[in-house]
Amino acid sequence: MRKPEEYILQQPDEDQRTMLLMAYDIVLSVSDKISVRLSYGVPFFNYTRGLCYLSTRRNGTVYIGFMRGIAMDDPAGILEADKRKVIRAITFTSPEDPKFELLADYVQKAIDVEHVKVFSFPGKRKA
Numbered sequence: 068m069r070k071p072e073e074y075i076l077q078q079p080d081e082d083q084r085t086m087l088l089m090a091y092d093i094v095l096s097v098s099d100k101i102s103v104r105l106s107y108g109v110p111f112f113n114y115t116r117g118l119c120y121l122s123t124r125r126n127g128t129v130y131i132g133f134m135r136g137i138a139m140d141d142p143a144g145i146l147e148a149d150k151r152k153v154i155r156a157i158t159f160t161s162p163e164d165p166k167f168e169l170l171a172d173y174v175q176k177a178i179d180v181e182h183v184k185v186f187s188f189p190g191k192r193k194a
Contacts (some may be wrong), residue, residue, distance in 0.1 A: 071104065072091075086128075089162060090121055093174070094170070098178060100114055100115075114178050118181070119133045119174065130157060133155050133156070133177045134153070134177075136153065137152070139155060139173070146173075
């Protein structure tokens with residue numbers, strides 16, 4: 068089985084590799100309770116349940132998708148819906164992207180959303 072680090076190091080684009088490593092380190096630095104595994108072919112981070120994941124795009128960018136992003140506070144206005152109902156993402160265009168400085172705060176916001184018990188996915192009906 069491949070490890071998340073292997074996924075990152077096998078990326079052909081050097082800037083994408085650098086951005087993935089930066090985001091990977093930032094996410095793991097927020098809490099020692101965050102774990103990571105390779106799921107759906109990408110690094111997937113868990114806290115008490117699915118928290119976020121890292122992925123690349125063909126245009127050379129990297130993004131982090133937050134599983135319950137719809138419920139997250141977004142004071143900087145950097146979360147993108149991108150035709151998704153629940154997941155919100157932050158896209159990084161270069162290793163110097165200033166959004167990296169905000170990433171730890173957004174990971175903490177995602178953790179905070181996990182503690183809110185009233186969150187439910189849109190469109191899910193209770194029996």
